[in-house]
Amino acid sequence: MFTLTRIIAPxxxxxxxxxxxxxxxxxHDDEDMLIQHYVDAAIAWLDGPAWILGRSLVxxxxxxxxxxxxxxxxxxxxxxxxxxxxxxxxxxxxxxxxIALQDQRLLLRPLAGFGRPAAITFTTGYGVPxxxxxxxxxxxxxxxxxxxxxREAVSLGASAAALPMAVDALLTLYRRIRL
Numbered sequence: 001m002f003t004l005t006r007i008i009a010p011x012x013x014x015x016x017x018x019x020x021x022x023x024x025x026x027x028h029d030d031e032d033m034l035i036q037h038y039v040d041a042a043i044a045w046l047d048g049p050a051w052i053l054g055r056s057l058v059x060x061x062x063x064x065x066x067x068x069x070x071x072x073x074x075x076x077x078x079x080x081x082x083x084x085x086x087x088x089x090x091x092x093x094x095x096x097x098x099i100a101l102q103d104q105r106l107l108l109r110p111l112a113g114f115g116r117p118a119a120i121t122f123t124t125g126y127g128v129p130x131x132x133x134x135x136x137x138x139x140x141x142x143x144x145x146x147x148x149x150x151r152e153a154v155s156l157g158a159s160a161a162a163l164p165m166a167v168d169a170l171l172t173l174y175r176r177i178r179l
Contacts, residue, residue, distance in 0.1 A: 002066045004049055004076060010058035010125065014047075014132045015039055015140050023141040024148040038147045042140040046171075049076040053174050057132045059125035066118040069110055077124040078104035085120045089113040139170040 017032060020039045047057045055077050056062075066073065069087060087095040087110040095113035099106055108120065126132045 001068075002064055005063050005065070006048075006060055007063050007121065008061035008123075010047075010056075010060045012058060012129050013039065013043055014057045014129045014137060015042065015144070016129075019141065020144045023145050026148075035144070035148065038144045039140075041147070042143045045143070046136065046140065053136070053171065055079075055174070056125040057136065058129055059123060059127055061121060061123045064120045064122070066120075068115050069118045070114060073108045073110075073118070073120065074102060075106045075108070075120070075122055075124075077122075079126075080106050080122045080124040082106060082108075083121040083123055085118070087113045087118045088116045090116065133174060135170040136174055139167045142167050142170070 017036050017039060020035050021027070021032075024035065026035065043057070045051055046053050047055075049055075049062075061083065062077070064073075064075070075082075082099065085097055085108060087097055089095050089112055095116075096111045098109045098111065100109070101107065106122070110118070
């Protein structure tokens with residue numbers, strides 16, 4: 001069993017309120033809170049280990065704590081960099097580990113100490129907000145625009161059916177397939 005905790009949040013969101021307001025063609029401040037909720041929802045839907053892309057967008061740090069090491073550990077995000085990894089043996093001493101790359105994700109193999117707790121801290125993400133691929137940023141803007149125009153849970157009509165296909169098409173290259 002393991003727990004995954006974000007320990008350093010991104011310094012800035014991948015999409016700003018101003019970018020979202022431009023997308024929805026709003027030039028007043030009356031609906032800033034509503035639009036910010038849409039920005040936050042789009043980020044929450046895409047960013048993180050369990051969400052639609054299975055990756056971090058803007059650089060952030062995470063800690064993975066394992067109750068016991070039973071084999072190699074595959075970090076949950078692609079393109080991660082290990083900040084620290086602590087594996088212990090039965091005597092409580094540190095154990096060295098080997099790092100390999102598998103499907104753009106780091107695979108850690110402790111050289112001993114199986115069955116003991118471990119803690120791994122790592123940094124992941126594309127970098128600053130402007131480093132997030134344009135297709136992902138555009139998909140977020142499309143979602144925000146759609147939610148702004150269609151504030152109900154269900155929308156009827158042919159025009160709404162095209163939006164999810166456009167968002168899906170933009171995100172396909174960046175989505176991790178879970179097996």
